[in-house]
Amino acid sequence: QLQLQESGPGLVKPSETLSLTCTVSGGSISSNNYYWGWIRQPPGKGLEWIGSIYYSGSTYYNPSLKSRVTISVDTSKNQFSLKLSSVTAADTAVYYCARQVYSDRDWYFDLWGRGTLVTVSS
Amino acid sequence: QPVLTQSSSASASLGSSVKLTCTLSSGHSSYIIAWHQQQPGKAPRYLMKLEGSGSYNKGSGVPDRFSGSSSGADRYLTISNLQSEDEADYYCETWDTSTHVFGTGTKVSVL
16 A cells, blocks of 8 residues: 655754655555645644656646745655755644646545654744 | 635534535636545545536545535535544645645534
8 A cells, every 4th residue: 555754854944945755655656647746734724735746857836835845756766855945934834745646637635644744943 | 726715614413414615716616626634633634536517536445424516616525424533624625737726624523
């Protein structure tokens, strides 16, 4: 059964770069049928899509975060990664990685990781 | 881009039914959505994909108590025979070729 697991530092200083990795196990990230995405949730708030990547490296990002976000993929390790630069306290959130169905009409998230809390503080 | 509107909360008694609404913004009434459940302290869980026709496809292991329906720009999630474990936040999601959007979520309380 396919699973996703986020990893990375739980504490990042303001103005620095947040870096997280999502490891996919139980299946291949190199599937024609899926994108892979990052979503975050500030404490007590709702979900915000950050961006998504295909195994080929094709990406698209939330316009509100696009200038600070880079998502990359390493098919040899079955992983994809998130970098968010120039972080502030407003970037404190639980960060989720998720599998995204990819077909003509369907682009929804159908499998989520457990999430990892990242706190931005000095 | 599409916008999704959800009421902030809903409540119903144990064993009864509750119907949640997700409304698509003007010009986007035909869009497909997905429903996700987030129990307290847990990650979201995909429940179903729901089309404007009312046709829906549930995720693996989602109980029969969960069903979907549609009317115009409204997408509904109905939970029948409400159980204590259904107390959670429910989010709708939609997309187009350049973005994903989540609703603000509805908190369901089981009385």
